[in-house]
Amino acid sequence: MTDTTLVLLPGLMCDVAVWAPQVQALSSHATCHVPHWGPLDSLTAMAEHVLATAPARTFALAGHSMGGRVALEVMRMAPQRVERLALLDTGTPALAAGAAGAKEKAGRMELLALAQSSGMRTMGAQWASGMVHPSVLGTALFEQILDMxxxxxxxQFAAQIHALLNRPDAGPVLPTITCPTLVLTGREDLWSPPAQHEAMAQAIAGAQLGIVEQCGHMSTMEQPEAVNAAFVAWLAS
Incomplete structure (x- = not known):
């Protein structure tokens, strides 16, 4: 066991299961900690929770999807506490103005209404089908995602939707990052595509870019071996 503490931030409606393959594989490289968002309804509140509950003063920080945005908020608030950073399947822009933002908000509210009327699993079956690589649909892994x-x-869904609809533009944070950084996404991630991550990596000095093949948005679960290998190299950098 090393002295490294690795804080792993889940995305929207995810829990420790989204990082389970990494926690298991990296146990000899780091002590892993996965926070729970509970009723928190802003990215700032989530970042404050990370800083208050991290089991070490300084730590390696990885965020997936919404968790990546929380990680960038941590970097804005307390960069001196982060030894290295990994951003997975995420993005930086605030809610778009005009019709594009209205469309995103409407889509999220439709999913929330479905969750309220028919339950989280029914909502998840509709939502997650567009997040994963097509080969995952109908598999045991897809059922694990629905279980999560x-x-x-x-x-909680409503609180996290509120956080995302009120997200800040994290783009200005990227060029301020000086710690070793990994930027990674799935080749077929339609929510957070490779081009978006290429631009993020270019904005961070010395960042390493990883594109995981045959992989959608849920990279940590869909292609754990590839993600684990990237993390081992990142932790050793």
């Missing part, structure tokens, strides 16, 4: 979503609640 079902462990949450419509109230």
């Amino acid at each position: 979503l079902e462990r949450s609640s419509p109230a």
Whole structure:
């Protein structure tokens, strides 16, 4: 066991299961900690929770999807506490203005209404089908993802939707990052595509870019061996 503490931030409606393959594989490289968002409804509050509950003063920090945005908020608030950073399947822009932002908000609210009327698993089956690589649909892994979503609640979903709809533009944070940084996404991630991550990596001095083949948005679960290998190299950098 090393002295490294690795804080792993889940994305929207995700829990420790989204990082389970990494926690298992990296146990000899780092002490892993996965926070729970509970009723928190802003990225700033989530970042404050990370800083208050991290089991070490300084740590390696990785965020997936919404967790990546939380990680960037941590970097804005307390960069001196982060030894290295990994951003997975995420993005930086604030909610778009005009029709594009209205469309995103409407889509998220439709999913929330479905969760409230028919339950989290029904909502998840519709939502997650567009997040994963097509080869994952109908598999045991897809059921595991639905199990994870079902462990949450419509109230938590509403809180996290509020956080994302009110997200800050994190683009200005990128050029301020000086610690070793990994930027990674799935080749077929339609939510957070490779081109978006290429631009993020270019904005961070010395960042390493990873594109995981045959992989959608849930990279940590879809292609754990590839993600684990990237993390081992990142932790050793």
